[in-house]
Amino acid sequence: MEIRSYADYLRGLDDAALISMFNFRPDLVTPVPPDMASLAVRASSAPSLARAVDALNKWQLQVLEVCAVLAEPFTEKEVAALTDKSALFVIPGLIDRGLIYQDKDGLRTPTTLKEVLGNEVAGLGPASMSKLKLKKLDEVPAASKKVLDAMVWGPPRGSIADIKKPSAGVAWLLEEGFLIPFNQQTVVLPREVAIYLRGNKVHRELENTQPPVTGSKRDNRNVQLAAIANITTFLRWTEEVLNFWAQEPATALRSGGLGVRDLKELSLHLGVDESCTAFVAEVAYLSGLLTIDPDDKILPTHQFDIWLTQNASTKWQFLASAWLTTSRLSGLVGKEGSKNVAPLGPELDRSSAATTRRLVLTLLQENSDVAVDVESLFATAQWLAPAKRAGGLQKDYVLWTLREAEWLGITGQGVLSSYGADFLEGGDSATIDTDLPKAVDHILIQSDNTAIAPGPLEHEVAQELALIADVESRGGATVFRFSEGSIRRGLDHGRTGEEISKFLAKTSKTPMPQPLEYLIADVAKKHGKLRVGNTASFIRCEDATLITQILGDKRLDILGLRKIAPEVLICGHDAAEAMNILRSCGYLPAAEDSRGLLLSGPRIQRAQTKARPPRIIGEIDKPDEIQIEGALRALRTGEKSSRKQSTMRNIATEALGSLPRTTANETLELLSDYLQNQPAKSLSIGYADNNGLVSHRIIDPLKLSAGSLIARDHATGEVQTFRIARITGVAAL
Structure with missing residues (x-):
């Protein structure tokens, strides 16, 4: 057929060529266009062409730029003259992507391509209107x-x-x-x-070969040890963050996200810098283990309880998978010039984040025998993806990917670990469970009110110890410190002094020192003597001396205390604020309810709503073979229907000057006749919609039923019901 336009070119392609194009450009069939004309419009649109250009490497892009600056139609010989003979091997790939097409005179590019590449492609100006010497x-x-x-x-x-x-x-x-x-x-x-x-060249240098990735060798055993240590640490960080917020939920900012003060507090609790803390919180948020409640409280979800029961490999894969596909970049938190960017906030989305992450990990896979040099890795990534929108490939994105992969344990000492390789290939990473250090069920209490955990603790022991001790240092062994505040926290969660002492005596391999026994007994004795509740609130104490001491304490003037009974004080602050102020001044109050019952039970909170992980903003997923074949069938059917409708419109215009017109009785008779005598024949009908607008339909009638026609519509390929009263006329094709 004669090719007069890009649409004509697409109509002339066979199934294999269309399938190849859809594999390179999945956005062309998402959703499936109704016919070839619509496909041509989409394939030559600026957004679709921009995606296709972004998928080219540096050499392919240089060849395409040469095609864009040549006068159309152009030949392969002209392209090679301005570049190199190896460009002849690139041109078929550009044709497969629909970035170049062949007509009867030569090669052409879609009209919008020059706009996508820019007004001054390769630094060249417009063509001269006159002949130059x-x-x-x-x-x-x-x-x-x-x-x-x-x-x-x-x-x-x-x-x-x-x-x-x-x-x-x-x-x-x-x-x-x-x-x-x-x-x-x-x-x-x-x-x-x-x-x-330029010497009859378009580019100063032809970048027709991929630059190599360089790096230094690492001992494989050390790589695996570093990776498994990173995995262990990251799982512990995640658990600690969620347990911390289960006890003391942070409040989200009005604009969304975690405030600077809460981020610093969490960072201090984990003992890591704020960028790492933001990343841990983000991954938990992406995984649905964490959510922001309607009342703006940041809380763990019930999914966290399920996650805790799973084995380490499943836990890790759950977190790593969320990180791999997300379009959010936690590295933006704290970056210079990003003042309003907060963890869990709405400003972290970047459309190229996931593709950049996948590109970096692919390069690590291909160079898994060395710890890659960052500069060489970035140079190779730029060659593979030179035309990324929004200012090109960002070096920060590459650096953040390498840093986060190390934190997660996908890499160890900068080299892709066996766990990371298995994960990227779709494995279950089950070796993590066997390679993790064995959990220990005991601690070693020291004479200075500290305890050493000689390895990762069993979950129950770790949870109990987290209530009554603070982490002082981490590493191969974790050091916990017991203090008045940590013991009070355990008492607030419903533990008694006797229960705490029994737990430590049972868990420790060393005898419990006397100073720690005295500390626990002393705090337990004081705990609950002073009680706070809500009026807005009240303070009650059976010790009149303590009441007098509180009234005379100038530091507590902020509470505005007033004595209403020998043992009762009231103030304008709520119970939580009053307790915090009293504790900051050295008192040990406990909460009680309106009936006078001591509120000293577990305060592990969970979000009451389902997790709402942030949406993913990124590129369109590549459809599988079945989806592409289905899209091709729908496209061919739509094209056939459009062609028949066009033919029918011409016939109707010439013969009747309008749409087919028959009365309801004539319509019924004609349809009955076709169903009996010519059941395999397609018909053209005029059909009125709810708004009274009449359109042509190409149908295969199947049967008449209760004043309606059941037929297969060629445009959609689906069986539909048409009411006889709305059919304006019937005509044979």
């Missing part, structure tokens, strides 16, 4: 040569004082047509002149 450039005056040298490699625009009074060098170039006046102060270098001066 380029040989004169070999004898150009010195002053003019200086002007050309400044503009030859771009940008092709130059500023002058006044176009009417140019310098001698500029005047000669304007006279010969080697410069084009753009406005009163701007001149432009024509494309032909620049290419001639």
Whole structure:
């Protein structure tokens, strides 16, 4: 067939060529267009072409830029002349992607492609409207040569004082047509002149080979040990963050996300810097283990309780999978120039985040025998993805990916670990369970009110110890410290002094020192003597001396205390605030309810709503083979239907001057006749919708039922019901 347009070219492609194009450009069939004309419109649209260009490597992009600057139609020979003979192997791939197409005269590009590549492709200006004598450039005056040298490699625009009074060098170039006046102060270098001066090349350097990734060797055993240590640490961080917020939930900012003060507090609790803390919180949020309640409280979800019961490999895969696919970048938190960016907030989405992450991990897979050099890795990534939108491939994104992969244990000492390789290949990473250090069920209490856990603790022991002790240092062994505040926290969670002492005596391999026994007994004795509840609130104490002491304490003036009975004080603050202020001044109050019952039970909180992980903003997923074949069938059917409808419209216009017209009785008779005598024949009908608008339909009638026609609509390929009363007429095709 004669190719007159891009749509005609697509109509002429066979199934294999269309399937190849859909594999390269999945957005073309998401959703499936109704016919080839719609496919052509989508394939030549700026957003679709931009995605296709982003998927090209540096060499493919250079060849495409040469195609864009050549006058159409152009030939493969012309492309090779401006680049290299190896470009001939690139052109078929560009044709497969629909970025170049063949017509009867030669090769062409979709109209919008030049807009996508930019107005000055490869630093070249517009083509000259007149024929130029380029040989004169070999004898150009010195002053003019200086002007050309400044503009030859771009940008092709130059500023002058006044176009009417140019310098001698500029005047000669304007006279010969080697410069084009753009406005009163701007001149432009024509494309032909620049290419001639570049030695009949478009690019200064042809980047037709992928730069190598370099790096240094690492001992494989040390890599695996580092990776499993990172996995253990990250799982512990996640659990600690969620347990911390289960006891003391943070409040989200009005704009969404975690405030600076809460981030610092959490960072201090974990003992890591704020960037790492933000990443741990983000991964938990992405995984649905954490959510922001309608009352703006940041709380763990019930999914966290399920996650705790799973084995380590399943836990880790759950977190790593959420990180791999997300479009959010926690590295933006705290970055210079990102003042309003907060963890869990709405400002962290970047459309290229997931593709950049996948690109970096693919390069780590291909170079898994070395710890890659960051500069060489970035150079290779830039060659593979040179045309990324929003300013090109960001080096920060690459660095953050490497850093986060190390935190997660996908890499160890900068080298892809066996766990990371298995994860990226879709494995279950089950070796994590066997390689993790065995959990221990005991601690070693020291004489200075500290305890050493000689390895990762069993879950029950770790949970109990977290209530009554604070982590002082982490590493292969974790050091916990017992203090008045930590013991009080355990008492607030319903433990008694006797229960705490029994737990420590049972769990410790060393005897419990006497100072720790005295500390527990002393705090337990004081705990609950002073009680706080809500009136807005009240303070009650059976010890009149303590009441007098509190009333006389100048530090508590902020509470505005008033004595209403020998043992009762009231204040304008709520119970929680009053307790915090009393504790900060050295008192040990406990909470009680309106009936006077001591509230000292577990305060592990969970979100009452389902997790709402953030959406993923990114590229369209590549459809599988079945989806592509289904899209192709729908497209072919739609094209056939569109062609038949066009033919039918021409027939109707010529014969009737309008849509088919028959009365309801005639319509019923004709349909009955076709169903009995010509059941395999397609019909054209006019059909009115709910708004009274009549459209042509191509149908295969199946049967009549209760005043309706059941038929297969060619446009959708589905069986539909058409009411006889709405059919304006029937005609044979």
